[in-house]
Amino acid sequence: MHTLDKLIQTLVKILVFVGGVALVVMICLTCANIFFRLVWFPIRGTFEFMGYFGAVVTAFALAYTEVKKGHIAVDVVVSGFSRKTRKYLQVVNSFVYFLFFATAAWHIAGKASNLRKTGEVTETLQVIYYPFTYAVALGFGVLALVLLVNAVKSLSPEKEHST
Amino acid sequence: MSLALVGIIGIVVLLLILFFLGMPVGFAMALVGFLGFCYVISLQAGLNMVSSVLWETLAKYGLTVIPLFIFMGQIAFYSGVNEKLYKAAYRCVGHIRGGIAMATILACAAFAAICGSNAATAATMTTVALPEMNKFNYNRKLSTGAIACGSTLGVVIPPSVVLIIIGLSTEQSIAKLFYGGIGAGVLLAFFLMLTVYVVCRINPSWGPVGPRTTFLEKIKSLSGAFEMVLLFFLVMLGLYFGFFTPTEAGAVGSLFAVLIGVFQRSLSWKGFISSVTDTLRVSCMVIMIVAGAMIFGRFLAITRIPFDIATWVVSLPIPNIGILLIIVFIYIVGGAVMDALALLLITIPIFFPVAMELGYDPIWFGVTITVVTTLGAVTPPVGATTYVVGGMAKDVPLKDVFTGVTYFLPAYILCILILMMFPGLVTFLPGLLQ
Numbered sequence: 001m002h003t004l005d006k007l008i009q010t011l012v013k014i015l016v017f018v019g020g021v022a023l024v025v026m027i028c029l030t031c032a033n034i035f036f037r038l039v040w041f042p043i044r045g046t047f048e049f050m051g052y053f054g055a056v057v058t059a060f061a062l063a064y065t066e067v068k069k070g071h072i073a074v075d076v077v078v079s080g081f082s083r084k085t086r087k088y089l090q091v092v093n094s095f096v097y098f099l100f101f102a103t104a105a106w107h108i109a110g111k112a113s114n115l116r117k118t119g120e121v122t123e124t125l126q127v128i129y130y131p132f133t134y135a136v137a138l139g140f141g142v143l144a145l146v147l148l149v150n151a152v153k154s155l156s157p158e159k160e161h162s163t
Numbered sequence: 164m165s166l167a168l169v170g171i172i173g174i175v176v177l178l179l180i181l182f183f184l185g186m187p188v189g190f191a192m193a194l195v196g197f198l199g200f201c202y203v204i205s206l207q208a209g210l211n212m213v214s215s216v217l218w219e220t221l222a223k224y225g226l227t228v229i230p231l232f233i234f235m236g237q238i239a240f241y242s243g244v245n246e247k248l249y250k251a252a253y254r255c256v257g258h259i260r261g262g263i264a265m266a267t268i269l270a271c272a273a274f275a276a277i278c279g280s281n282a283a284t285a286a287t288m289t290t291v292a293l294p295e296m297n298k299f300n301y302n303r304k305l306s307t308g309a310i311a312c313g314s315t316l317g318v319v320i321p322p323s324v325v326l327i328i329i330g331l332s333t334e335q336s337i338a339k340l341f342y343g344g345i346g347a348g349v350l351l352a353f354f355l356m357l358t359v360y361v362v363c364r365i366n367p368s369w370g371p372v373g374p375r376t377t378f379l380e381k382i383k384s385l386s387g388a389f390e391m392v393l394l395f396f397l398v399m400l401g402l403y404f405g406f407f408t409p410t411e412a413g414a415v416g417s418l419f420a421v422l423i424g425v426f427q428r429s430l431s432w433k434g435f436i437s438s439v440t441d442t443l444r445v446s447c448m449v450i451m452i453v454a455g456a457m458i459f460g461r462f463l464a465i466t467r468i469p470f471d472i473a474t475w476v477v478s479l480p481i482p483n484i485g486i487l488l489i490i491v492f493i494y495i496v497g498g499a500v501m502d503a504l505a506l507l508l509i510t511i512p513i514f515f516p517v518a519m520e521l522g523y524d525p526i527w528f529g530v531t532i533t534v535v536t537t538l539g540a541v542t543p544p545v546g547a548t549t550y551v552v553g554g555m556a557k558d559v560p561l562k563d564v565f566t567g568v569t570y571f572l573p574a575y576i577l578c579i580l581i582l583m584m585f586p587g588l589v590t591f592l593p594g595l596l597q
Contacts, residue, residue, distance in 0.1 A: 016440060020443060023234065023442060026231065027418055028418075031414055033411075034411055034415065047224050048224070050227050051223060051227065054222065054224070054226060057227075057446065058451075059221055061444060061447035064444060064447070065447040065451075070448045071189060072187060072452065072502045072504070073181075073185050073188060074505070075185050077182045089184055089185060092184070093184060096194070097187075097194070100190070100194055103213075104214055104217055107211070107213065108214045108218055111214055111215070111218060133218060136218055136222070
């Protein structure tokens, strides 16, 4: 479990780095498009690629946001529960969402495979875009792994002390 | 079982999961929407729907506006813009009774024009403004209440993530919502400052007079805020003249904010990296709630619940204003127990069709419910902004911060009532965009 945890942490860092680069690329691409629109002609495909880079930004931040407990939850009632109950709830929640997002990742990857097989291309630039769909599947897959590790960690008392 | 009943059960199950299991809002909406869709149609249809919605939502061009505006706000935050804005406001109004608290609200309003985050505004304003108010022996309830409430202006004054989300989920123009938010935000800021004035008139010792400044000092301090004013006008005028799409405005604003930070040497490399990682985290949180709401919305749509509720509500023997007041009441109560963004995304598919059936202006409705839900950011038990201020102002008990906030509640109510009585305050500027 410790090795898996380390591996996931490294993976999360890599994804955050790539997501950050995608964010910067989005800003540069949009500003360049405005500039070229003014002086010459707009950069073709900006709109579609903005969407795909946006998908990378969100998908690659999914696991990081979960690690940072950044997803909003309504804890008005739950905060009144005992520590033990909250711990069990966390295990159940993490496990349910592990199943949900692992399935979603699998299906999105299947969708990406279909796009690859059918040779689907973007409307304007006529280039393949399935790598972005795979990237989104990867983001959800890593999120599922983080949730699984969270569930197992919550069940392990000695780990709880160390964290 | 009728589809309407399935829809109602879905909503009840969602609320139970949210409150009693403490699941993240976006995840819970996605799960309940998926299960409901599977129940009504089939498991395979549910799986296909979830994978399609997740991919399409994440890759939607319209949603790229979210990380860009969040990034702009984060860059401004890490560049220490708050401090400059506060100093400018302080020099202008600090010399009158309660003036430093008013300056805090003014600075919050100004920062809100660049950053749409309540928490970020509350955190920096507590660091910057609270020591100054303590120095002049301001009453702690008044000072912390002013910071907490002033910070809520972030979601009303554009650019605001909440207004962007309303625009995307109701298919209304984001630019119009931004312009609608200006009138409401200015009005709310005015009433918050008026509250400080009234409280200090009743209790003069609560807001002692600050130091006088010369006209030259006032002008000099304004120069510190000049770049941010320029940034705000760049974004808003670009939208006004149709020069930018909202996404482009976010990108240009971000680039401009980075350049200001770099040239003024106020943005460090560490600050830039923190801006990027914070942007990823916050925008991911927001977009996952949107994605969850989309999945839940698909389920609600097949049950036809939103349309049935809209038709039913309109047929009730209650005047339109009565129905609107009920909706506002639900948003006040809902905002008190749930994050504003989550509440809006859950309820908009239900209440927006109702408001349209009743003949209300969509921009006015969007802006007004945004103001209503900001109340929830300061009221218990959720009151996220109040907790941020309470958490950072170590020497002030949380109870006092909440008490301080209560002085400002009439300002919110008054603002909401005025917006309801004079919708033109919201719709005038967006009307010019046509």
